Amino acid sequence: MKVRIRTHHANIAEVSEKKTVKIVVLASGAGTLLQSIIDQQGxxxxxxxxxxxxxxxxxxxxxxxxxxxxxxxxxSRDRDDWNTRLVAAVEKHNPQLVVSAGFMKIVGKEFLARYGGRTINTHPALLPAFPGAHAVRDALAYGVKVTGSTVHFIDEGVDTGEIIAQQAVDVRRGESEADLHERIKQVERKLIVSVLNSAVVVMNAETNCEEVFFHV
Structure with missing residues (x-):
């Protein structure tokens, strides 16, 4: 299945056929972000x-x-075998999008070749500032007054994929890393749901290619 992603404001009012966007979620933890995604399917x-x-x-x-x-x-036999099995597990559901929601493994080249252009991740900072695993700690150490949450596509880099949407969070004086991170998570849950519910998949008759539009 060919899928093309467009992240600009899309004029979908004249589209005759709209489809529900099918997503697979990758998750490794408590699943609070996943729960928000499940609860607000539209x-x-x-x-x-x-x-x-x-x-x-x-x-x-x-x-x-x-x-x-x-x-x-x-x-798995090795990392490559794990990536092959991961791709197969996702493919059986035939999704248009994949959402990484607290998934604690880095995907490899095979996964990126198949789904890198349509896998969404959330990050607890306003990218491109503070990429990596310690974004909240780094933001506090730098002394910023505003940080936030970013929804972006994954690519081969560390939090370098195309940005889809962002929302700012003010940093409170004397706030701990844990408290700030929790407030960012609350914003993150709303932001990812907003992005996903802004999506529509349509079939381009000329190219025979499914196109996913985000009108955020």
Missing amino acids: AYQVVGVVSDIDCAALERAQVAGIPTEIISLAE
Whole structure:
């Protein structure tokens, strides 16, 4: 299936056929972000949840009747084999988009070749500022007055993919890293749902290519 992503403001009013965007979520932890995504499905539908470990996120998906699968790195021959199995686990659901929601593994070249252009990630900072695993700590150490949350596509870099949407969060004087991170997470949950519910997938009759538009 060919899918092209467009992130500019799309004029979809004249589109005759609109489809629900099918998404697969990758998750490794408690699943609070996943829960928000599940609870507020509208323009999108969660058709599968894949994890690298047995975790609470899978339980949340199972309660909602969503198919789940574990692709364990420890049970794979090597990293390449794990990536091959991860791609297969996602492909069986035939999604237009993949959402990384607290997924704690870095995907490899095979996954990026298949889904890199349509896998969304959230990051607890206003990219391109403060990429990496310690974004909240780094923002506090730098002394910024404003940070926030970013929704972006993944690519081969570290938090370098195309930005889809951002929302700012003020930094309070004397605030701890944990408290700031929790407030960013609250914004993050609303932002990712807003982005996903802004999406529409349509078929371009001329190119025979499905196009996903975000009108954010």
